[in-house]
Amino acid sequence: MAMESGKREPQCDLLDLLQRVVIITYHAGDRKFERIFKEKSLAETMFMVRTKLQPPSNSTITLKQRRSGDPDMFIDLDDEDDFDAFCVHVRTVSLKSVDVKVDISQPPATNGAASSTGAVNASQASEMSLSVTKNKRKATNDQPPINPDETAEPELTMKKRKTDRHRN
Known part of the structure; x- marks a missing residue:
């Protein structure tokens, strides 16, 4: 059967794609949003x-998948x-x-008073996790100053790139 000009047959690939589309609903406290996965x-x-x-x-976000069939079962999404x-x-x-449940946690206020961004209402508190991780690097200077009246400055070193090693 010959096709008429200007008409197309249905795309099987499009139908296959639509059958594989999954919608993820993200629950973050009282906010919810959906995305195509x-x-x-x-x-x-x-x-x-x-x-x-x-x-x-400075907040930490954690994701947990809610398993269908058991509304209280959550699977942590911690790594790849x-x-x-x-x-x-x-x-x-x-x-x-x-x-997917989204938990957002913030470090506690350092002065003991709750800041406006650190305040959490009761409905959000049940959805938020309390674990906070901080990864701060401190500059270290192992060499004492040459002159005791001066402060020591860190010594800068240049890293060699892989491309630098192979040049002739």
């Missing part, structure tokens, strides 16, 4: 969530291996929607 890594997912929610820069298992799960379940 297309991220390729946990870092990419975390970036998307941080961009959407715009929490304070967890994310890989999550990807397989969302692609193989018959459901087309998956829930």
Whole structure:
């Protein structure tokens, strides 16, 4: 049967794609939003969530997958291996929607008073985790000053790049 000009047959690839689309519903306290699942890594997912929610820069975000069938069962998404298992799960379940819980935690106020960004209402407190990680680097200077009246400045060293080693 010849096709008439200007008409197309249905694309099987499009139908296949629509059957594989999974919607992720993110629950962050009293906020909820949905996204088509297309991220390729946990870092990419975390970036998307941080961009959407715009929490304070010093906050920590954790993600937990809510398993269907047991509303109280959550699977932590801590690393890329967890994310890989999550990807397989969302692609193989018959459901087309998956829930992910978003916890946002902030470091406690240092002066003892709650700041406006650190205050949490009771409904958000149940959704937030209290664990906070800090990774700060401190400059160290192991060499004493030459002149006791002067302060020592850190010695700068140049790192060699791989390309520098192979040049003739």
